[in-house]
Amino acid sequence: MIEIRNLSFNYEDSEETLKNINLSINKHEKVSIIGKSGCGKTTLLLLLAGIYKPTSGEIYINDKLLTNVRKETGIIFQSGGLFPWKTVYQNLSLAIKSNNSNITKTEMNEKIDNVLRELDIYEHKHKYLKELSGGQIQRVAIERILVMNVDLLLMDEPSSSLDALTKDAFQNTMLELYKKHDLTSIIITHDIEEAVYLGQKIIVMKDGYIHSIIDNEFYGDKDAKKTIQFYEKCIEVRKHLE
Known part of the structure; x- marks a missing residue:
């Protein structure tokens, strides 16, 4: 590897x-x-x-x-490497689009919902990062990696x-x-x-x-x-x- x-x-x-x-x-x-x-x-x-x-x-x-x-290759920094002025959903959708510009909105939403449920953070989908705890922000950082298929x-x-x-x-x-x-x-x-x-x-x-x-x-x-x-x-x- x-x-x-x-x-x-x-x-x-x-x-x-x-x-x-x-x-x-x-x-x-x-x-x-x-x-x-x-x-x-x-x-x-x-x-x-x-x-x-x-x-x-x-x-x-x-x-x-x-x-x-x-x-x-996905990378997670101490701060999570996310955009704090955007919501959880917006951060994840940007990651997906950067990796696959041809994905449909339906496919993207399904992918985001799946990883949010996998990490038990679905209820925070439309929250801004400033509304989340440090642990939740790191979960979003992990989710951002998972949706990119690294x-x-x-x-x-x-x-x-x-x-x-x-x-x-x-x-x-x-x-x-x-x-x-x-x-x-x-x-x-x-x-x-x-x-x-x-x-x-x-x-x-x-x-x-x-x-x-x-x-x-x-x-x-x-x-x-x-x-x-x-x-x-x-x-x-x-x-x-x-």
């Missing part, structure tokens, strides 16, 4: 932010990327989205060289502004969607427990490098979250961050 070869990147008039990154991610794999602020993890995500272009090296997605933004989901700390209970609900919603839609997904996070819960593979970044790649047997295991083994895995990840 994703092949990164000898990737380096630097912002104009600055030192290298990413240094000789090599990484393979399988189709349908769920990956967590964790690291301290400034380690380059968000920059890597923006390169995978096609928003930035490498200084050197190459990114291949589905065996094709990435040269531009792919319409099959095969790759990139998330930049999507739960960082949520309280503990809302964060748990968000994580469980993501797991349900992973199972139903079977996307390839990459989540950037500072939260070690979230990285372990949502990643089949955990990538630890330091100073622009991939420091380590950790296989994770606790991905999506809700029952394991309260066990000593789960917290031992979190401690293992923490040691790689030090």
Whole structure:
């Protein structure tokens, strides 16, 4: 699915932010990327989205060289990346039209209604984003991705502004969607427990490098979250961050 070869990147008039990154991610794999602020993890995500272009090296997605933004790639930022002055329906309809300009209004409405019901937010269809909670806004951001029929989901700390209970609900919603839609997904996070819960593979970044790649047997295991083994895995990840 994703092949990164000898990737380096630097912002104009600055030192290298990413240094000789090599990484393979399988189709349908769920990956967590964790690291301290400034380690380059968000920059890597923006390169995978096609928003930035490498200084050197190459990114291949589905065996094709990435040269531009792919319409099959969806990205969720901390803020949701939505238009706050528009309603839930308007945000979703814009996403659909940008991906399929030939869709009929009937088809579009049916698609929107289906995802709104799937994420239990149908009653907020005609509300403006300012009327929604942080958790609801992130659900709308997820819905925006689902209506676009993407095969790759990139998330930049999507739960960082949520309280503990809302964060748990968000994580469980993501797991349900992973199972139903079977996307390839990459989540950037500072939260070690979230990285372990949502990643089949955990990538630890330091100073622009991939420091380590950790296989994770606790991905999506809700029952394991309260066990000593789960917290031992979190401690293992923490040691790689030090």
